[in-house]
Amino acid sequence: MIIDLVWLVPLIPLIGFIINGLGRNTLSKSLIGFIGSSVIFVSFAISVGIFLALGADANKSHEIFLFDWINAGALHIPVSFLVDPLSAIMLLIVTGVGFLIHIYSIGYMHSDEGFGKFFSYLNLFIFFMLLLVLGSNYIVMFIGWEGVGLCSYLLIGFWYTNSSYASAAKKAFVMNRIGDLGFLLGVFFIFTTFGSVEFSKIFPQAANMLPGNTTIALIALLLFIGACGKSAQLPLFTWLPDAMAGPTPVSALIHAATMVTAGIYMIARSNLIFDLAPLIQHVIAIVGLATAIVAAIIALTQTDIKKVLAYSTVSQLGYMFLGLGVGAYNGAFFHVITHAFFKALLFLCAGSVIHALHHEQDMRHMGGLRKKLPVTFITMLIGTIAIAGLPPFSGFFSKDEILAHVYLHDKVMWGIAVFGAFLTAFYMFRMLFLTFYGKYRGTHHAEEKIHESPKSMTIPLIVLAVLSAVGGIIGVPEALGGNHWLSHWLSPVIKHTGESPDHATEYILMAVSVVGVLISIAIAYGKYIKQNHIPASDEAKRSVLANLSYHKFYVDEIYDALIRKPLDAISVFFYKIVDNKIVDGIVNSLGWGTTEASKGLRLIQSGNVGFYIFMMVVGIISLLLYTYLSL
């Protein structure tokens, strides 16, 4: 049966990584591109087979045991994979979107020296991501979790000769580490509480527990901290915008479609544990909402096209966490899927624009690209509408599902969340208008060189645009005549899901958000097309709010003052006082003491043979005496 072959899915990208990694300097670029993409395609084909087989199968949870990894006392950790509806659908996203991005990368990276290195890293990333998704226990998941972090680091710092890119990579790595510590501690607590790290042993136990257990709450909190780091939530979100230093396909694959959703996947996977900790769920909802709003406000004034998208990713991830927090696991996971489509699309479009403009990322130097890049323009328009949430595009369904559950949970939170959705529509259309409408604002010389991207880049754009447009079909709510296929599909994994509002309420909620989004678009249209407003240069004076937004609420500066500076001061203290004075002092004085003592002792060695012999005899006699007396 094909489900038993699931180990092939991660193995094939790993083989691709080895071939491309070893042959990065010897194989030709077209061969590397072919190998790199085709291994992902094979994985994708197997994933489709698994998905179909699982759909036809009555048993919805298959555990494929590979081998025992750790067997020590009560600790038993096998490497085994879990194929169930949740992981099957993640497999499709990771390999499917991953394949499209690999194809795109062939065009985008064709003139880069590190072509082979790039593809081997991408394949390695897919391998670890599949490990994360497929693991049937928290440890295998954690290996994948760390592995994708590593690949993220390698790819953010891909152009490592630029020191600011290299430090962005370091920043991402360190920030992720903070979250990973939480995850790891959470896993330790899980082991001590449930006596196992296997999903199949933990969740049945958790299902019989009552909410309110402190240990469970602690586990949930620690896992959530892990998710915060990986999925860029407050207060650990600052690494994601900086991660835009990597090549654009990386931003699309890792920092939009797959890796950053790992946190949501992990929480959705552990939904039974989180259901037992209502307080932590509340925390998740608040953190998610705060992230959604803060990131949306920052995105309003950014001028770098990729930074806008990065903050929009952070904001959308915030919505997903908001959904998780109010118990709408289906809605949150639905948003993961649609977001993977439209955000990958938007990043790839941005990459296409950047490629066309020869690495110009500042929107103030763009404009009027609509005619020059028709395919990019149309696909990006579709992506923008999808993220803004206009029906019948995919983002509308997933976002409104989350918002509807939030409405039932708490009206105030709903108000804030909807306002954030309006902001989303505004900043996304601002980006679209600034890039594609009006007049070109770069140099005349650069304008002549603008060209539409090659086929290998536009075809993935078109496929993703189609998916972004119709992807919502998998989760059409009953109020609109659908039957929400996704929630039926996920029902074996996600048992408890918040109740849906009645149809009348749902219509009103939808109407509010659609009208609001349309108004936001109209405002953006008025400001950036009618008035031809161009964002001011860096030095220009801004109002207080705009300044806060433009400087990202000074979060980096706050961290600098609160954490880095004190750490630096402590380090200096340890270096100057503890290390230089105390530690070195002990070692140096030992050395000094030995030298001084030797200076005195060496005088005994006078060269007088008679004295030597005398000392020898004294020694022998005292030895004899010692033995005699001690008998």
Add this chain to the structure above:
Amino acid sequence: MTQQLQGVPLNHYIWLSAIIFTIGVIGVLTRRNAIVIFMSVELMLNAVNLLLTAFSVHNNDPSGQVFVFFIMALAAAEVAVGLSIIVMVYRNTQSVDINVLNRLKW
């Protein structure tokens, strides 16, 4: 012969050996002439040989006396080496006073 030896108590051999040995030690410690020191060393060696022989007879075990033969052969070789060193020292320093040989220090 064994009878005669056994007529002398073992204690006497031990005392004699101890005295000869002590004379050797004192000679080594107090004399400055390398040849005399050398002779004193031989005295110590022979004191030990005497003791070995005495115990060998006392215990009716011939291996102690065999031992002594080996030690004597070895001592002969050692004397050859030692004396030749002394000869070389004399050729270089025109003296056999060990206090002249005091450069091996610090």
